Amino acid sequence: MIPRAYPPDIAWDMPLPRETLTEVLEATVAAHGEKPALEFMGRSWRYAELGDMVARVAAGLRALGVAPGDRVGLCLPNTHFFVAAYFGVLKAGAVVVNFSPLMVAEEMAAQVADSGTSVMLTLDLKPLLPRVLEVLDNGGPLKRVVVCRFAEGLxxxxxxxxxxxxxxxxxxxxHDPRITEFAALLKAAPITDPPMTTPEGLAVLQYTGGTTGRPKGVMLSHANLCANLRQLQAWCAEPRRTQERMLAVIPFFHVFAMTVAMNLAIAIGAEIVMQPRYEKKLVLAALRRRHPTMLPGVPTLFKALLDHGATREDLAQVRACISGGAPLPIALKHEFEAKSGAALVEGYGLTEASPVCFCNPLRGENREGTIGLPLPLVEAEIRSLEDPARAMPMGERGELCVRGPNVMxxxxxxxxxxxxxxxxDGWLRTGDVGIMDADGYVALVDRIKDLILVSGFNVYPRAIEEVLYTHPDVAAATVVGIPDSRQGESPAAFVELKPGAVPDEAALRAFLKLHLSAIQMPKLIEFREALPRTAVGKLSKKELREEIRTRLRENA
Structure with missing residues (x-):
């Protein structure tokens, strides 16, 4: 069913081309070969140069023995090496396995073993290369490492x-026969063969974050990933006389950045302005140097831009600020839009859906407190928490379920x-609790696994977090459940204050009492200099839960 408030200029039932990611890149190279494709710290590559690099990387990998269907790991930050390697792996018919450069060797080895990764590309930086070489020496599936010299990308x-x-x-x-330099791959004659895979073929094994157990390898086909970038292209389309410029601060190894900051950018012939990580001076310099028009990020990125001095002039050319990866606090949305002059829209996705499923319209009503409307071809239902086969009436709470061509x-x-x-029948249970209104907008209440049962009542951490973010001294906050001998569970709030603010638990509790019920009031409030974050920069509850469990065991 097409939502009642669907943007009139977007066809929900749009046709999808049958294509692979390699063909998407090749079409852009053919149409925009002389346009800027990549920019890194002031160095640029045109699309024609990127296409040539990709073809050479594919040939070089084939010379190393990489065959169609083989797993090739990328343990790289945002650099031209990542983009060339990603599409080179796919052009060779192999499968990309993304690894976070922040992984310790043990985590890396486990993912190598689970995925069957036989070749890994990484950088010549400490401590990254030593960790990868440790995995190479473990005797598992990893048999070869390709090393990119970071300085050669500057x-x-x-x-x-x-x-x-x-x-x-x-x-x-x-000096090891198992180690090859990236520069050696580029000496190979470019591959000119037809595609080594089909749209239905596996393109990426994208591992989930493992917040509820062992990370799982999500199988995403070329068709899944191409569908999602075309869905986003339709959602973001707007005629422009100049080239789009995508600021890529969020890391490509994360599914949100892989699709939105890289694949979508390439599909529309945008220039990708890459940052290896968030570093205040470098990001502000990139904003002022290239004046991006599109900026995907997580809420902590938009908060950091404000805190670190990004001005209305710095963001003047931005037409699309899309927040994903974590709930967008309404107070942060208001602050960012007021100070930047740019619209900030919240979207929603998950690894299992390539990842984007919902987004607030860029042209139309940006409905606060919601994740927006489903993208074209995405079906959405709210289903009973007790009986997942039963759809809930409009306006009632339940589990958000989605179905579409982007689903794994x-x-x-x-x-x-x-x-x-x-x-x-292909419906994906997201694990998120939501409410759909009569217009089709969905408001997420919380994650099912994050629900806190206080004396038998459901308490949603997000509701408490939203109130915490309205306090003028709070920079970041996250809420988890802790065991309570009387109530079963109680909320615990962990708070990061703005620079110069003084911790005052009594004052914060007095503020919360004005907005929260008795069962929502945190039993524990702790102030932290910094809250744990994932590799993509969103707040992480996993470490806090483990810390509390450890504390309880030690005090037992």
Whole structure:
């Protein structure tokens, strides 16, 4: 059913081309070869140059023995190496497995073993390369490592300075037949063969964050990922006389950035202005150097831009600020829009859906407190928490379920978990509790696993977090449930204050009492200099839950 408030200029039932990600890149190279494709710290590559690099990387990987269907790991930050390697792997017919550069060796080895990754691309930086080499020596599936020299991706002067000033951060590359340099791949003659896979073929094994157990490999096909970028293209489309510029601060190894900041950008021929991580001076310099028009991010990124001095002039060219990866606090939305002059819209997705399913319209009503409307071809239902087969009436609370061409085929080697997450007719159970209104907008209440049962009543951490964010001294906040001998569970709030603010629990409790019921009031409030965050920068509850469990065991 098409939502009543669907934007009139977007066809919900739009046709989808049958294509692979490699074909998407090749079409852009053919149409926009002389346009800027990538920018990194002042160095640029045109689309024609990117296309040539990708074809050479594919040939180089094939020369190393990579065959169609093989798993190739990318353990890289946002650099031209990532983009060339990603599409080079796919052009060779192999499967990309994304690894966070922040992983410790043990985590990396577990994902290598689960995915069957045989080749890994990484950087010559400490401690990253030593960790990858440790996994290489473990005797598992990983048989070869390709090393990219970070300095070779910088402009000439910065490259020389990096080698001189940052020598201590560069890891030595051992003389080992199992190790190849990225530069050697580029010496291969470009592949000119037809695609080595089909739209239905596996493109990416994207591992979930593992917040509720072992990370699972989500199987995303070329068709899944291409569908999502075309859905987003339709949602974001707006005629422009100049080239779009995508500021890519969120990391490509995360599914949100992979699709929105990289794949979508390439599909529309945008220039991708890459940042290896969030660093205040470098991000502000990139804003002022390239004046991006599109800015995807997580709420903590938009908060950091405000706190670190991004001005209305810096963001003047931005037409699309899309927040995902975590709930967008309404207070932050108001503050960002007031100070930047740019509209900030909240979207929603999950790894299992490539990932984007919902977004507030860029042209139309940006309905606060909601994740917006479903993207084209995405069906959405709110289903009973007690009986997942029963759809709930409009306006009632239940589990958000989605179905569409962007939804995964399943988890690798996890049939039981696949069956628990996907219905036989293709509906994906998101695990998020939501309410759909008569216009089709969905407001998320919380994650099912995050619900706190206080004396038998459901307490939603997000409701408490929204109130905390309205306090003028609060920079970030997260709420989890803790055991309570009397009530079963109680909320615990962890708070990060703005610079210069003084912790005052009594004052904060007095403020909360004006807005929260007795069962919502946190039993515990702790102030932290910094709250734990995931690799993409969103607040993480996992570490706090584990810390509380450890504390309770020690005090037992």
């Amino acid at each position: 402009p000439a002067v910065k490259s020389v300075m990096f080698r001189l000033v940052r020598r201590a951060s560069i890891a030595a590359i051992p 085929s399943g988890y690798r080697n996890r049939p039981a978990e696949t069956a628990a997450t996907m219905t036989p």
